[in-house]
Amino acid sequence: xxxxxxxxxxxxxxxxxxxxxxxxxxxxxxxxxxxxxxxxxxxxxxxxxxxxxxxxxxxxxxxxxxxxxxxxxxxxxxxxxxxxxxxxxxxxxxxxxxxxxxxxxxxxxxxxxxxxxxxxxxxxxxxxxxxxxxxxxxxxxxxxxxxxxxxxxxxxxxxxxxxxxxxxxxxxxxxxxxxxxxxxxxxxxxxxxxxxxxxxxxxxxxxxxxxxxxxxxxxxxxxxxxxxxxxxxxxxxxxxxxxxxxxxxxxxxxxxxxxxxxxxxxxxxxxxxxxxxxxxxxxxxxxxxxxxxxxxxxxxxxxxxxxxxxxxxxxxxxxxxxxxxxxxxxxxxxxxxxxxxxxxxxxxxxxxxxxxxxxxxxxxxxxxxxxxxxxxxxxxxxxxxxxxxxxxxxxxxxxxxxxxxxxxxxxxxxxxxxxxxxxxxxxxxxxxxxxxxxxxxxxxxxxxxxxxxxxxxxxxxxxxxxxxxxxxxxxxxxxxxxxxxxxxxxxxxxxxxxxxxxxxxxxxxxxxxxxxxxxxxxxxxxxxxxxxxxxxxxxxxxxxxxxxxxxxxxxxx
Amino acid sequence: xxxxxxxxxxxxxxxxxxxxxxxxxxxxxxxxxxxxxxxxxxxxxxxxxxxxxxxxxxxxxxxxxxxxxxxxxxxxxxxxxxxxxxxxxxxxxxxxxxxxxxxxxxxxxxxxxxxxxxxxxxxxxxxxxxxxxxxxxxxxxxxxxxxxxxxxxxxxxxxxxxxxxxxxxxxxxxxxxxxxxxxxxxxxxxxxxxxxxxxxxxxxxxxxxxxxxxxxxxxxxxxxxxxxxxxxxxxxxxxxxxxxxxxxxxxxxxxxxxxxxxxxxxxxxxxxxxxxxxxxxxxxxxxxxxxxxxxxxxxxxxxxxxxxxxxxxxxxxxxxxxxxxxxxxxxxxxxxxxxxxxxxxxxxxxx
Numbered sequence: 006x007x008x009x010x011x012x013x014x015x016x017x018x019x020x021x022x023x024x025x026x027x028x029x030x031x032x033x034x035x036x037x038x039x040x041x042x043x044x045x046x047x048x049x050x051x052x053x054x055x056x057x058x059x060x061x062x063x064x065x066x067x068x069x070x071x072x073x074x075x076x077x078x079x080x081x082x083x084x085x086x087x088x089x090x091x092x093x094x095x096x097x098x099x100x101x102x103x104x105x106x107x108x109x110x111x112x113x114x115x116x117x118x119x120x121x122x123x124x125x126x127x128x129x130x131x132x133x134x135x136x137x138x139x140x141x142x143x144x145x146x147x148x149x150x151x152x153x154x155x156x157x158x159x160x161x162x163x164x165x166x167x168x169x170x171x172x173x174x175x176x177x178x179x180x181x182x183x184x185x186x187x188x189x190x191x192x193x194x195x196x197x198x199x200x201x202x203x204x205x206x207x208x209x210x211x212x213x214x215x216x217x218x219x220x221x222x223x224x225x226x227x228x229x230x231x232x233x234x235x236x237x238x239x240x241x242x243x244x245x246x247x248x249x250x251x252x253x254x255x256x257x258x259x260x261x262x263x264x265x266x267x268x269x270x271x272x273x274x275x276x277x278x279x280x281x282x283x284x285x286x287x288x289x290x291x292x293x294x295x296x297x298x299x300x301x302x303x304x305x306x307x308x309x310x311x312x313x314x315x316x317x318x319x320x321x322x323x324x325x326x327x328x329x330x331x332x333x334x335x336x337x338x339x340x341x342x343x344x345x346x347x348x349x350x351x352x353x354x355x356x357x358x359x360x361x362x363x364x365x366x367x368x369x370x371x372x373x374x375x376x377x378x379x380x381x382x383x384x385x386x387x388x389x390x391x392x393x394x395x396x397x398x399x400x401x402x403x404x405x406x407x408x409x410x411x412x413x414x415x416x417x418x419x420x421x422x423x424x425x426x427x428x429x430x431x432x433x434x435x436x437x438x439x440x441x442x443x444x445x446x447x448x449x450x451x452x453x454x455x456x457x458x459x460x461x462x463x464x465x466x467x468x469x470x471x472x473x474x475x476x477x478x479x480x481x482x483x484x485x486x487x488x489x490x491x492x493x494x495x496x497x498x499x500x501x502x503x504x505x506x507x508x509x510x511x512x513x514x515x516x517x518x519x520x521x522x523x524x525x526x527x528x529x530x531x532x533x534x535x536x537x538x539x540x541x542x543x544x545x546x547x548x549x550x551x552x553x554x555x556x557x558x559x560x561x562x
Numbered sequence: 563x564x565x566x567x568x569x570x571x572x573x574x575x576x577x578x579x580x581x582x583x584x585x586x587x588x589x590x591x592x593x594x595x596x597x598x599x600x601x602x603x604x605x606x607x608x609x610x611x612x613x614x615x616x617x618x619x620x621x622x623x624x625x626x627x628x629x630x631x632x633x634x635x636x637x638x639x640x641x642x643x644x645x646x647x648x649x650x651x652x653x654x655x656x657x658x659x660x661x662x663x664x665x666x667x668x669x670x671x672x673x674x675x676x677x678x679x680x681x682x683x684x685x686x687x688x689x690x691x692x693x694x695x696x697x698x699x700x701x702x703x704x705x706x707x708x709x710x711x712x713x714x715x716x717x718x719x720x721x722x723x724x725x726x727x728x729x730x731x732x733x734x735x736x737x738x739x740x741x742x743x744x745x746x747x748x749x750x751x752x753x754x755x756x757x758x759x760x761x762x763x764x765x766x767x768x769x770x771x772x773x774x775x776x777x778x779x780x781x782x783x784x785x786x787x788x789x790x791x792x793x794x795x796x797x798x799x800x801x802x803x804x805x806x807x808x809x810x811x812x813x814x815x816x817x818x819x820x821x822x823x824x825x826x827x828x829x830x831x832x833x834x835x836x837x838x839x840x841x842x843x844x845x846x847x848x849x850x851x852x853x854x855x856x857x858x859x860x861x862x863x864x865x866x867x868x869x870x871x872x873x874x875x876x877x878x879x880x881x882x883x884x885x886x887x888x889x890x891x892x893x894x895x896x897x898x899x900x901x902x903x904x905x906x907x908x909x910x911x912x913x
Contacts, residue, residue: 442666444663444664444666445666445669447626447653447662448666448667449679450628450654451653451658451659451660452680453655453657453727455652463670467669
């Protein structure tokens with residue numbers, strides 16, 4: 006009898022035991038995500054509670070002009086970028102273009118140039134007192150056609166952002182199975198018909214995603230439109246913010262921009278989420294045989310070369326020219342040290358803060374996947390997805406009204422950077438955590454260590470390279486960042502980015518050249534780092550093989 | 563009431579190094595571990611044997627505390643680590659050692675530091691590390707980093723690391739599956755010697771029945787989330803309790819038979835039964851129990867032969883049309899079409 010009794014108590018109902026929730030991680034992550042989400046929510050609140058005159062401003066002709074101008078700029082940049090990127094993608098993937106690999110890399114390089122440096126180059130070369138005018142002055146040319154306004158902004162933004170289309174289309178083109186095109190040929194289509202009827206339809210989703218990315222870029226960019234004086238949303242927000250005491254108008258405009266951005270992001274999500282027209286054959290495709298360009302080879306090379314010349318050559322040339330002129334006048338290095346020191350300080354502190362904030366979110370996402378951790382991770386991306394000027398403005402409002410003690414101080418600037426660039430740190434930490442064998446942590450637990458001790462003695466040393474990479478990435482991006490620095494920086498705190506911007510606004514090109522060159526180098530470094538990390542992100546595949554116990558350790562006994 | 567019962571169980575448990583009762587773990591609709599009862603005596607080396615997906619690794623991880631059960635009790639060394647009120651101790655308080663399938667050595671620590679990791683700041687730490695490195699045959703390699711070791715060496719570091727804090731129970735998850743076949747033999751023998759020397763109670767998970775039979779004191783066969791049989795290797799192989807266990811552990815011929823007490827009649831003749839049975843049954847005849855002699859007048863015929871060097875596997879069509887396999891020494895060459903007479907050595911079991 007007694008044993009029967011035992012059984013009853015020993016087999017209790019099945020529902021009561023579950024894994025304990027990682028409360029500490031959840032609490033820390035929620036705190037960080039609140040830091041990101043609250044200011045933006047506050048902006049919405051401010052805009053909603055703005056007086057009728059602020060909302061009335063929405064209907065003013067100027068607002069309408071800003072709206073249509075922004076839309077036109079975004080659409081135009083997307084269209085022009087697609088027109089440029091499509092042939093380059095095809096040439097570098099599917100043709101026998103001479104030096105194909107070189108062009109494949111060189112046409113992506115504009116990604117490494119911050120947009121306001123492009124703006125600087127444009128103004129410094131083609132502006133009213135720019136290099137071209139000075140070169141033509143002996144011929145009696147006093148004025149060039151103005152590069153300010155829509156045309157200049159369109160051209161500059163296209164040169165900055167066409168690589169986004171190039172990247173997506175190129176990736177899609179590589180995934181297309183050449184056998185499908187051969188099948189079309191075998192059924193009587195000529196090369197042109199194959200391109201239009203078979204290849205282009207397969208590339209359409211990639212083109213759409215790339216074009217949307219470009220439109221988002223154009224919509225959120227502040228550097229180019231402010232330097233080329235085109236009234237799009239970001240510039241209008243900035244002017245409104247600087248120009249009037251009532252900042253609700255800026256809030257209303259910013260909210261409109263947020264809605265527009267979220268709309269485009271949603272559209273992108275839809276396109277990406279659709280079942281892709283991927284390969285239907287299961288076998289690995291044969292490598293594509295390059296199409297012979299024949300007599301078109303040299304025009305094709307000329308096309309790529311002029312793109313690279315404009316996208317990379319122009320800024321480099323402008324920078325060097327004005328740097329040398331400034332050096333010969335002895336004024337190039339004015340206050341460069343102060344700005345560099347400020348940039349380094351703010352960048353380093355922001356990097357440290359971002360990594361510390363990223364740790365709990367990344368650990369939660371990798372080790373405790375679930376709906377809540379996913380939600381928190383998504384929340385952390387909000388500041389990254391929205392235009393920098395909006396995030397900065399939100400923090401200005403929040404700071405001025407909720408925590409006035411921090412308003413216009415270095416800590417506030419650091420918080421701004423963290424809100425903007427947290428996802429970069431989360432991404433690197435996440436990648437290195439995923440590469441780590443979770444059994445190693447369990448081994449430490451089995452050997453008697455508590456979770457916190459495991460974190461410090463095993464996890465942290467193993468993900469240290471990822472932490473460092475994340476910190477470096479945030480550091481470099483922070484130094485480049487313009488709108489956040491402009492709006493949140495303490496007064497009398499010039500950085501390299503604000504120096505380039507203000508000097509260019511005043512057409513003091515010799516003063517802008519040295520910091521701009523420094524920024525370009527740093528930004529190239531950031532890009533190299535990101536590429537290296539993308540490669541690292543593919544590593545878990547290799548690790549899995551070993552984890553499954555299918556492969557033997559390489560060395561012999 | 564409940565507490566009184568718990569106290570009454572206590573003395574019963576103290577002799578066992580591990581005691582599991584009614585342990586259940588579900589993943590959605592799937593019951594990975596289904597009300598398992600298992601007891602391991604102190605000093606025993608138990609193999610948890612089962613096909614992949616039978617829940618054996620989940621059971622091990624439940625004991626270790628890396629998974630939480632839906633129901634059931636676990637006690638280690640007489641101490642409840644998952645108690646009736648549903649509270650489970652975290653892994654670090656269970657006094658277990660674990661050797662992982664992929665070893666999970668700390669890649670940023672040297673061999674010495676790996677082994678010392680679980681020792682805390684105890685005195686005699688260095689001596690214990692040296693003792694273990696000597697025991698596993700890695701003297702002089704203490705300063706090496708894990709990546710500079712071969713697979714077999716890594717395995718021994720993992721073992722030394724798990725043994726260092728003198729755990730009450732050592733858990734090994736498929737410990738030999740990452741080693742190549744030649745190395746596996748040597749490492750198995752080493753591991754058994756080391757475990758004997760440390761007098762530790764250990765459980766190892768494996769899907770390899772040969773490994774389980776040759777290495778363990780006791781084998782627990784796990785099928786579809788349940789423990790099907792716990793027995794010493796020889797008993798398990800010769801007297802499986804169910805047809806499933808008999809089929810999983812080793813090669814098997816199942817033949818229809820008519821049983822009467824300790825005798826069963828089938829196509830191979832009248833066989834002795836290990837356990838009495840009655841009526842229509844199936845007998846399990848291991849292939850190596852069947853001896854063959856060429857005999858042109860015999861009713862059985864060879865249909866196929868595979869030659870393995872040390873022995874050969876002969877496939878037969880028996881008198882009634884049933885098929886069977888015999889594993890016999892290779893001194894006589896059998897060929898398809900040969901007529902053979904059979905003899906069965908030793909008792910068989912019926913189901």
